[in-house]
Amino acid sequence: MNQSEPTRPSLTKQRCSSTKRLAKWTLAWVVSLAIATFGGLLLWTESPAITISFIVVNFVVGIGMLLANKHHLHSLDELQQKIQLNAMALCLGVGLIVGISYSTLHSTGIINHEAEISHLVIIMSFTYMFGIFLGNRKYQ
Numbered sequence: 550m551n552q553s554e555p556t557r558p559s560l561t562k563q564r565c566s567s568t569k570r571l572a573k574w575t576l577a578w579v580v581s582l583a584i585a586t587f588g589g590l591l592l593w594t595e596s597p598a599i600t601i602s603f604i605v606v607n608f609v610v611g612i613g614m615l616l617a618n619k620h621h622l623h624s625l626d627e628l629q630q631k632i633q634l635n636a637m638a639l640c641l642g643v644g645l646i647v648g649i650s651y652s653t654l655h656s657t658g659i660i661n662h663e664a665e666i667s668h669l670v671i672i673m674s675f676t677y678m679f680g681i682f683l684g685n686r687k688y689q
Contacts (some may be wrong), residue, residue, distance in 0.1 A: 563624050567620055567624040568621060570617050570620065570621070571614070571618055573617075574610070574613050574614040574616075574617040574618075575614055575617075577610050577613070578607065578611050578613075578614045581603065581607040581610045584603050584607075585600065585603035585604045585607045588600065628688055631684070632680075632681060632684030632685060632688065633681070633684075635680060635684050636677050636681045636683075637677065637680075639676055639677070639679075639680040640673050640676045640680060643673065643676040644669060644672065647669065647672050648669045651664045651668065651669065652664050
């Protein structure tokens, strides 16, 4: 008769758990960013100290989100880690090139509107999603 090993959570359960943890940290970061950004405009108009406090909270929650992302990446198998790494490298490269070019266009007066960081975040987000899509498609 074989002795059974103590039951361990399956890889799928670990991945699901780390994905949920990452989603919760990401949601907390987005909510804290929204409060830090819009709270001073809508809720407390004359108190920069409260705004600074929420920016600090957002920063700390952002660190928690980064750690949750690291934990999530470690829970993935080697192929998914490779796909994530390639997508992140693409996102970083595109973000750097587009960001510097965009800023240079503004600083040289070629474009008149402000070069907003939100535009860069949107481009990087779409690039990352595209990289994940391509990686999954490549290794299907």
